[in-house]
Structures are given as C-alpha cells and as structure tokens.
Amino acid sequence: xxxxxxxxxxxxxxxxxxxxxxxxxxxxxxxxxxxxxxxxxxxxxxxxxxxxxxxxxxxxxxxxxxxxxxxxxxxxxxxxxxxxxxxxxxxxxxxxxxxxxxxxxxxxxxxxxxxxxxxxxxxxxxxxxxxxxxxxxxxxxxxxxxxxxxxxxxxxxxxxxxxxxxxxxxxxxxxxxxxxxxxxxxxxxxxxxxxxxxxxxxxxxxxxxxxxxxxxxxxxxxxxxxxxxxxxxxxxxxxxxxxxxxxxxxxxxxxxxxxxxxxxxxxxxxxxxxxxxxxxxxxxxxxxxxxxxxxxxxxxxxxxxxxxxxxxxxxxxxxxxxxxxxxxxxxxxxxxxxxxxxxxxxx
Amino acid sequence: xxxxxxxxxxxxxxxxxxxxxxxxxxxxxxxxxxxxxxxxxxxxxxxxxxxxxxxxxxxxxxxxxxxxxxxxxxxxxxxxxxxxxxxxxxxxxxxxxxxxxxxxxxxxxxxxxxxxxxxxxxxxxxxxxxxxxxxxxxxxxxxxxxxxxxxxxxxxxxxxxxxxxxxxxxxxxxxxxxxxxxxxxxxxxxxxxxxxxxxxxxxxxxxxxxxxxxxxxxxxxxxxxxxxxxxxxxxxxxxxxxxxxxxxxxxxxxxxxxxxxxxxxxxxxxxxxxxxxxxxxxxxxxxxxxxxxxxxxxxxxxxxxxxxxxxxxxxxxxxxxxxxxxxxxxxxxxxxxxxxxxxxxxxxxxxxxxxxxxxxxxxxxxxxxxxxxxxxxxxxxxxxxxxxxxxx
Numbered sequence: 001x002x003x004x005x006x007x008x009x010x011x012x013x014x015x016x017x018x019x020x021x022x023x024x025x026x027x028x029x030x031x032x033x034x035x036x037x038x039x040x041x042x043x044x045x046x047x048x049x050x051x052x053x054x055x056x057x058x059x060x061x062x063x064x065x066x067x068x069x070x071x072x073x074x075x076x077x078x079x080x081x082x083x084x085x086x087x088x089x090x091x092x093x094x095x096x097x098x099x100x101x102x103x104x105x106x107x108x109x110x111x112x113x114x115x116x117x118x119x120x121x122x123x124x125x126x127x128x129x130x131x132x133x134x135x136x137x138x139x140x141x142x143x144x145x146x147x148x149x150x151x152x153x154x155x156x157x158x159x160x161x162x163x164x165x166x167x168x169x170x171x172x173x174x175x176x177x178x179x180x181x182x183x184x185x186x187x188x189x190x191x192x193x194x195x196x197x198x199x200x201x202x203x204x205x206x207x208x209x210x211x212x213x214x215x216x217x218x219x220x221x222x223x224x225x226x227x228x229x230x231x232x233x234x235x236x237x238x239x240x241x242x243x244x245x246x247x248x249x250x251x252x253x254x255x256x257x258x259x260x261x262x263x264x265x266x267x268x269x270x271x272x273x274x275x276x277x278x279x280x281x282x283x284x285x286x287x288x289x290x291x292x293x294x295x296x297x298x299x300x301x302x303x304x305x306x307x308x309x310x311x312x313x314x315x316x317x318x319x320x321x322x323x324x325x326x327x328x329x330x331x332x333x334x335x336x337x338x339x340x341x342x343x344x345x346x347x
Numbered sequence: 348x349x350x351x352x353x354x355x356x357x358x359x360x361x362x363x364x365x366x367x368x369x370x371x372x373x374x375x376x377x378x379x380x381x382x383x384x385x386x387x388x389x390x391x392x393x394x395x396x397x398x399x400x401x402x403x404x405x406x407x408x409x410x411x412x413x414x415x416x417x418x419x420x421x422x423x424x425x426x427x428x429x430x431x432x433x434x435x436x437x438x439x440x441x442x443x444x445x446x447x448x449x450x451x452x453x454x455x456x457x458x459x460x461x462x463x464x465x466x467x468x469x470x471x472x473x474x475x476x477x478x479x480x481x482x483x484x485x486x487x488x489x490x491x492x493x494x495x496x497x498x499x500x501x502x503x504x505x506x507x508x509x510x511x512x513x514x515x516x517x518x519x520x521x522x523x524x525x526x527x528x529x530x531x532x533x534x535x536x537x538x539x540x541x542x543x544x545x546x547x548x549x550x551x552x553x554x555x556x557x558x559x560x561x562x563x564x565x566x567x568x569x570x571x572x573x574x575x576x577x578x579x580x581x582x583x584x585x586x587x588x589x590x591x592x593x594x595x596x597x598x599x600x601x602x603x604x605x606x607x608x609x610x611x612x613x614x615x616x617x618x619x620x621x622x623x624x625x626x627x628x629x630x631x632x633x634x635x636x637x638x639x640x641x642x643x644x645x646x647x648x649x650x651x652x653x654x655x656x657x658x659x660x661x662x663x664x665x666x667x668x669x670x671x672x673x674x675x676x677x678x679x680x681x682x683x684x685x686x687x688x689x690x691x692x693x694x695x696x697x698x699x700x701x702x703x704x705x706x707x708x709x710x711x712x713x714x715x716x717x718x719x720x721x722x723x724x725x726x727x728x729x730x731x732x733x734x735x736x737x738x739x
Contacts, residue, residue, distance in 0.1 A: 049619065050462050187458070192451065192613040219378035219594065226373065227615070228587050235610040236594065237603070269582075269616040270458055347616070 005123040010035060011063045017118055019063040022128050024153040029053065030344070032153050037063050038115040039130040039149055041074035041179045043298075046157070046344045049272025054185030056273065056344065058289075058308040059298040067116060071295045072178040075115030076149055077108045079134060079141045081176035081314035082250065082285060085210045089320040091142065091170060091329065098140035103208050108178070110139030114147070115178070127152035136169070143169030145330075158343040165336040173330040174315035175338060180289060180308030181275055183268035183344075189306040190289065191231025196265045197224040197286065199251035203316065204240050209248060210318050222249065227265065230288060230309065246290035246306070250317050256282045260339050264311055267347045274347040279313035279340040286311055313340040350381040351600055354400060356407035356414070357386075357428075362567045363447075363585050364408065367428055370589020371406065380597060394418070404600055406592045412477040415439050424599035426592045430481030431611050433488065437480075443605040445592045447583050449481055450488040451613045453534060455581050456562040457492055459617055460532030463560055463625035467531040468493060469501040471520075471540050476507070482536045485564070489534055501527060508543075520544070521551040529558040530625065538563035538570035538580050545574050545622065554638035560625040566618050568694070576641050577620035577690055584612035621686070630667045632657050636676065644683035645707040650676040684708065685721060692726055693733035699726055 007020040021042060024032040033042040043055045059073055060066050066073070080098075084107075087100035099110025109115065119130040127150050134145040147165045154160070163175045182190050202222050203211035217223040221236035234246055241247070253263050263284055264277040277284070287310040295303045315328045330336045355371065357364045375382060385402060394417035397405070402423060407414050409429035418425050427439055431446035438444050460468060470489040473482035486502055493500040503523045506516045524547055535541035541563030548555045555561060555576050563570065566580040591612065595605045621641060639656045640648070653676050654661045661676075668676050688706040691697050700711050708714040718726050 052462075194615055219374070219380070219597065221594075223377060225377070226586075226590075228590070229584060229613050229615065232584070232587060232591065232610050232612045235608070236591065237598065237605060237608055267616065269455060269614055272617075272619075 005126065005128060007121070010037075013037070013063055013067070013118065019118065020121070022121065022123075024126070024128060024151065024159075026153045026157070027155040028157055030153060030157060032151070032159055034128055034130070034151055035063070035066075036119045036121045036130065037066055038074075038117065039076035039119045039132070040066065040115070041151075041159075041177065044159070044179075044344070046273065047346070048185075049346055054271070055298075056181050056183050056185060056275075058180035058182060058292075058295075058303060060296045061298050061300075065296045069295060071180070071292060072108050072115050073295070074179045075177075076119075076130070076147075076175065077178050077312070078114035078147060078175045079109055079138065079145060079171065079173050080106065080320070081108060081174045081178075081312060082317035083107050083209050084172075085208075085318050085321050087140070089172060089325070091172070091320075094142075096140055096142060105208055105210060106139075113139060114175075124150075141171050143167040143171040143332075145171060145173065147175065149175075156343065157345050158341050160339065160341040163336070163338045165330065166332075166334070167330050167336075168332055170329050170331045172320040172325070172328050173336050174319070174328055175336070176281075176285075176312040176314040177340060178310055178312055179342070180292070180310050181266070182308045183266065183273040183275060184271045187270065189304065190309045191229070191234065191306055192269065193230050193309065194227045194267045194269070195224050195230055195286075195309075196227040197251050197284065198254050198261075198263045199284065200225070200254055201252040203250045203252065203283075205243060205249060205317075207243055209244065211250065211316065214252065217251075222247075222251075224264075227267070231306075234288065244290070246288040248287045248290070249285070250314075251284045251286060252316075253279075253282060253284050260341070263313070266309070266311075272346050274345055276343040276345070277311050277313070277340070278343070279338070281313040281315065281338055281340065283314050283316045284311055285314060285317070313338070350383045351404060352385060352402035353382040353596065354385040354397065354402050354405045354407075356394060356397065356405060356411075358408065358411070359386075362565055362569070363583055366583070366585030367408075367589040367592070370586035370591075371593040372589070373586065374590045374593035374597070378597070380593075397421070404596050406596055409439060409442075409444065410478070410481060412480075418442075424596060426596045426599070426605075428588055428592050430484055432480075432484060433491075438609065441606045443595045443599075443608040444610075445588045445595070446609065446611045447481075447585065447588060448611040448613050449484040450491075451611075452564050452581050452583065453485050453488040454492060455614050455617055456534045456564065457489065457532075459562055459579070459619070459623060460534070460560060460625075463532065463556075463623060465530060465532035465560060465625055467528055468498065469503065469527055469531055469533045470536070471533055471544055472502060472504045472536045473540065474504045474507055485534075485536050505540075505543075517543075517547055517550060520547040524548060524551055524553055524559060527559070529553075530560070531558070532560045532562070532623070532625070535561060535563045538565040538567040538578060541578055541580070541622070542570045542574050545576055545578065549575075549642065552638075554634050555641070556621065556623055556625045557634045557637065561622040562617070571620075571690075571694075574622075575645075576622050577687065579620045579623035580618050581614050582616045582618060584615045587615070588612050620690070621683075630671050632659055632664060632667045633671045636664060636668070637679070640676075640680055640683055644680045645687055645705060647707040647709070648680060650680070653680070681717065685717065688714065688718075688726065689729065692730040699730075702726070 087106035204213040409427040
C-alpha cells in the first residue's frame with residue numbers, strides 16, 4: 001500500500017472543468033493511474049519476467065480522447081453494465097426507455113453513462129474512493145443513485161475494486177469496470193495469451209449481442225475450463241464466434257453466491273505476466289477486442305483489432321428483461337455491493 | 348448408437364505426441380463423447396496398413412511423410428496434426444490441419460534470449476529429413492526473424508545422431524561452438540538437440556549461460572533429467588492441438604465440412620531455467636567459478652574446491668563474487684542447490700529424501716532447515732503448493 005495520494009492535473013474538459021489523475025503504488029513498484037473522468041483506470045505499470053516495467057492497460061491520451069471514444073476503456077460502467085434489449089425494460093408496470101447507443105440496444109449506461117462523468121475523489125488509508133450521484137432519469141433510468149467505488153492496490157499485485165450504491169427509487173443496477181488488458185506491452189495483440197475461465201456455461205447471443213440461450217461450454221470453442229490460447233480458439237469453426245467476430249459473450253461463472261472467488265486466469269507466455277480475476281458476481285463478459293480497430297492509442301496512432309481483451313464482472317446481459325430481473329433491481333433502503341479484483345503476477 | 352471407431356495414427360514415443368493424444372482424451376472426457384479408439388499397442392503407427400482398417404474417422408500425424416499418400420483415398424473424415432509451414436502450399440489440400448506454430452515457437456525462444464541482453468544468435472537444427480520437416484521450418488523461421496531484425500545468424504545442422512558417429516559429431520559440435528563469437532544465444536530445434544549442446548559445452552569448457560545461453564523446444568522432462576544445467580525450453584500447445592483435432596473430427600462425424608480449416612496453435616509458455624539466465628559477468632574468475640558451481644553444486648562441493656578449480660585463492664575469489672554477484676561463493680552454491688530442489692519439488696514426485704541427496708544436501712533435516720530459512724515453508728509445503736498450480 002501507499003503513502004501520499006495527491007491529485008495531478010490532467011487537462012480540462014470541453015465545459016472547462018479540470019480532470020485529474022491519481023497514482024496508487026505498491027511495494028513491487030507497480031503504479032496504477034486513475035482519473036476522476038469516468039473513474040477510469042488509465043494505466044497500470046507492472047514488471048515482466050525480467051523485472052522490466054510496462055503498461056498492461058490500453059488507453060487514450062487525453063480527457064478529450066476519452067470523451068470522443070466508444071470503447072469504454074478502463075471506465076467504471078453504469079448504471080447497467082452490458083446490453084439491455086431494445087433499450088427498454090418494465091418495472092412495477094412502468095415501461096422505461098433508455099438510450100439506445102448500440103444498434104437497437106442500450107449498452108453500458110448509454111451515451112452519457114458513468115464513464116463520461118466527472119467523479120468526486122477522496123482517499124482513505126492509501127485507497128482511492130471515487131463517488132458519483134446519478135440523477136433521476138439518467139440515461140432513462142429511474143431514481144437518484146449514489147455510487148461509491150474504492151480502488152486499492154495491495155503489495156501482492158492485487159487491484160481491488162469495491163462498489164457500493166444506494167437509490168431513492170427502484171432501479172436496475174449492475175456496475176462493472178472495463179479495463180482492456182494486453183499483458184505483453186512490447187509486441188503483438190492478445191491472441192497468443194492463454195485464458196482459463198471457471199465456467200461450465202455461457203450465454204449464446206443474437207446478432208445484436210443479446211443473450212438468447214444458456215449453453216454448456218463442453219466440446220465448444222468456449223470451453224476455457226482448461227487454459228487455451230485465445231487466437232487458436234478464434235479459428236475454431238463456431239457460429240457463435242461468427243456472430244460477434246470473436247468472443248463477446250457472458251460466461252455463467254461456477255460457484256455463484258460463494259462470494260469473492262478466482263474466476264479467470266490469463267497468462268502471456270512472452271512476458272511471463274499473468275492476470276487473475278476474482279469476483280463475487282455471477283457473470284463475466286469476455287471480449288476479445290475485435291472492434292477496437294481505429295480507437296485512439298495512448299502512444300499515438302490507432303489500436304488494431306484484438307489489441308486488448310476485457311473481462312467484465314457483472315450481472316447477466318439483459319437480465320432486467322428476464323425471469324431473474326428481480327435479482328438486479330436495487331430498492332430504496334438496500335445497498336448494492338460488488339467486489340472484483342485483478343491480480344497481476346509473474347507465472 | 349455404437350460409438351464411432353476412430354484411429355489415432357501417431358508415433359507416440361515423444362512427449363509432444365503423447366500430449367496431443369492427452370488433449371484428444373481431455374476433449375472426449377469433457378464432452379462425454381464416446382469413441383472406440385484404435386491405436387497400435389506399442390503406440391507406433393503403420394500408415395501403410397490403414398486402408399484395411401474399417402473405421403469412421405482418423406486423426407493422424409502429418410509430420411509423417413507417408414500420411415498424405417496413405418490417407419489420400421480414404422472416404423472417412425481425416426484430421427491432420429503436424430507442424431506449421433511457411434509456404435501454405437506445403438499443407439495437404441482439403442484436409443483440416445491443426446499445427447504447432449513453428450514460427451511462434453522460435454519467436455518465443457528468440458525473444459527470451461533478446462530479453463537476456465544477448466545480441467548474437469545461432470540455431471542448432473537437424474539435417475534435412477522428410478520425417479522432420481518441422482526442423483527445417485523452425486530453422487527457416489529463425490533465419491527470417493534474424494533477417495528482419497538485420498542480424499547475422501549462424502545455423503548448424505550437425506549430423507544425424509548415430510551411435511557409431513557420435514564421438515566425431517560431438518567434436519564437430521564443440522568446434523562450431525568454439526568458433527562462435529561470444530556471448531551468444533542458441534535456439535536448439537528440440538530439447539534433445541539442446542541437451543547435446545549442453546554436453547558439448549561441458550566437453551569444450553564453454554560456460555553456460557555466460558558464454559552460450561541455450562533454449563530448447565518441447566519442455567521434455569526426460570531432457571531435464573539428463574542435463575546437469577537445467578534447460579530453458581519452449582512449451583508447445585500440444586494438448587490444445589489434440590483438443591482442437593478432436594473437436595473438428597467430432598464436427599465432421601456430425602456432417603460438418605471442415606475442409607480448409609487450419610488452426611495454428613501458439614506455444615503455451617517458456618520454462619525459464621539456468622541454461623538461458625544470461626547475466627553479463629565481467630570477471631572471468633566468476634564466470635569460471637559459476638560454471639563449475641552449476642556443474643557440481645549438487646555433488647556437495649565447498650568454496651575451497653571452487654577456488655582450486657578457478658586457480659586463485661579463496662579470499663580473492665570471494666572478493667570477485669562480492670563485487671559481481673553481491674553474494675559469497677557458499678551462497679551461490681546453496682542457491683543453485685535450492686533452485687534444483689525447487690524445480691524437482693514443483694515438477695516431479697521424487698521422494699523428498701531422494702531430492703535432498705540429488706541436490707547435495709547432507710541430510711533431509713538440513714534441506715528442511717534451509718528451506719524454512721529461505722522460503723518460510725517446508726519442502727513438502729512447497730511441493731503441495733506448486734503441484735496444485737500446475738496446469739492440468
């Protein structure tokens with residue numbers, strides 16, 4: 001854990017407000033930079049097998065780039081992580097209409113979701129606490145919601161992200177963090193990374209990314225219960241991979257309701273780095289970054305497809321329009337909580 | 348419905364082939380698909396007889412040059428497994444092909460040597476042989492990588508290994524190694540070839556890794572057991588190849604056409620050991636001493652013997668060690684013993700008492716004491732902790 005956390009200026013937004021960034025450090029020499037714009041994870045410097053430091057997160061260069069972008073890089077996502085069919089849901093007999101920012105669907109909080117807001121920032125015992133008030137009607141969602149997210153970097157390389165939220169009227173809520181990782185900062189895309197995901201099933205999707213079917217992973221390209229290379233799996237003939245041009249699917253994690261447990265492990269043979277993902281959530285969206293081509297690259301130029309992957313812990317996509325919608329409605333008097341952590345080490 | 352009869356045509360005498368077959372087994376277990384598997388009882392395959400076999404599908408090793416012809420006129424689905432080719436015309440037409448990505452295997456080995464700070468590179472391959480076309484592919488990949496980086500490379504193919512000609516072959520290998528500029532990193536086409544390199548370095552008194560850093564391919568436990576200096580090696584994705592081949596055949600048996608499907612599987616990792624841990628050492632005394640320590644630490648040597656071998660006094664040797672390695676000679680010896688022990692604990696089921704003996708500890712109790720002090724755990728705890736994290 002770390003000592004002094006102070007705000008560094010990081011440019012200004014079009015409306016004149018200033019954006020800032022903070023840096024968490026640990027005993028291994030890791031440094032995580034977080035901005036108040038979108039509560040975004042900007043960078044994460046970690047050692048490789050040789051002890052050389054490199055940034056394992058994709059990102060843009062300036063606040064302006066983040067506001068123009070559509071990839072949700074590193075952002076805190078809300079009120080609803082992932083998609084809601086046709087941007088609408090019914091709650092207590094009322095139809096609510098949301099931003100439709102992904103074809104016919106709502107995605108990741110809409111055009112002006114949590115990822116574009118300027119969050120309040122405080123610190124406590126070396127951790128960074130970012131908070132936000134989402135007003136009634138935000139992107140079409142009911143109720144005023146208060147969100148508080150705590151980022152902490154432990155000396156073992158664990159970046160923990162703990163969420164809390166309260167509302168004054170019932171609203172669907174599913175929050176997530178959207179970092180894109182590439183464990184090899186020196187060469188190539190993520191297709192030679194190996195991934196293991198602790199899930200016996202995943203949600204098959206339609207052409208717009210909405211789940212239509214719960215499927216066993218057994219015998220398919222989606223079976224990562226034993227670690228497998230991402231790129232080689234992308235070459236398996238599979239109708240679900242063709243639908244989305246790669247993996248952009250929600251895994252139904254094993255051991256639901258068991259609290260925080262390790263659910264995925266990604267390793268990069270070249271750098272020797274590995275990323276362990278732990279969460280208390282039921283779903284884990286695995287996205288291989290096939291639509292990243294053209295996104296502004298922090299170091300200049302543009303990213304290519306498959307430049308990074310995302311593992312987003314969350315409720316199930318479109319769950320608010322499913323028989324299990326009750327589980328994802330936050331009511332007044334209740335506190336929403338979710339815990340997810342990313343741990344980077346040398347394998 | 349009766350289970351499909353599937354032939355697995357592999358010469359499963361190498362760790363790679365066995366891992367491919369293990370991957371096929373994993374796929375069957377994960378899907379509860381039942382196949383009636385046909386394999387020769389000695390795990391060798393006779394391609395020529397396969398047309399007489401009455402079955403439903405075949406997964407075959409297409410590194411075997413007989414496979415293409417022998418399987419050409421069969422009507423049952425066939426999935427090919429083998430090495431990748433730079434020239435796509437070299438793949439069999441119309442047959443789905445699951446390949447180990449030769450270019451990426453070599454790339455991982457080369458990148459690792461670059462990371463060690465090496466600036467000169469060589470390749471130890473095999474003489475051309477239709478049964479090991481992958482060796483030429485790896486050699487070609489190596490040359491293309493170096494050409495792209497604007498570097499000169501030295502490639503040595505040696506001679507085919509035979510008992511009669513072995514003495515002469517080693518002499519030639521030693522001569523090639525001696526003539527190379529130093530320090531240099533060498534990619535060996537297989538662990539078997541890497542082991543010969545290590546052997547030749549011992550004979551030629553060339554220190555590994557200070558003068559010659561070595562990376563093999565296969566991560567073959569057998570090669571590890573037979574080398575005194577633990578060998579760095581690239582791990583092929585052979586099990587994933589098996590899973591992929593089984594998946595494709597499974598789809599074809601259900602009527603899908605997989606013609607033209609080609610899946611190149613990258614390496615799953617690199618097992619970094621002492622043979623490539625190149626640290627630029629300036630003092631020739633430290634270089635010579637380190638070489639000796641790696642050879643004989645596990646035989647229970649003491650500082651005195653190292654100094655005798657180097658030919659300088661203990662005091663002077665200690666001064667050199669302090670300056671260059673920030674440790675005493677004794678600590679360097681102990682460190683090598685501990686690293687060897689950790690390797691055995693993590694990757695074998697060798698009894699603890701045997702490990703203590705093999706690593707040159709005077710007693711099992713002493714190994715326990717040193718482990719507790721250095722790692723804050725017992726050897727048994729270390730063994731258990733690392734067995735659980737092994738990839739299954």
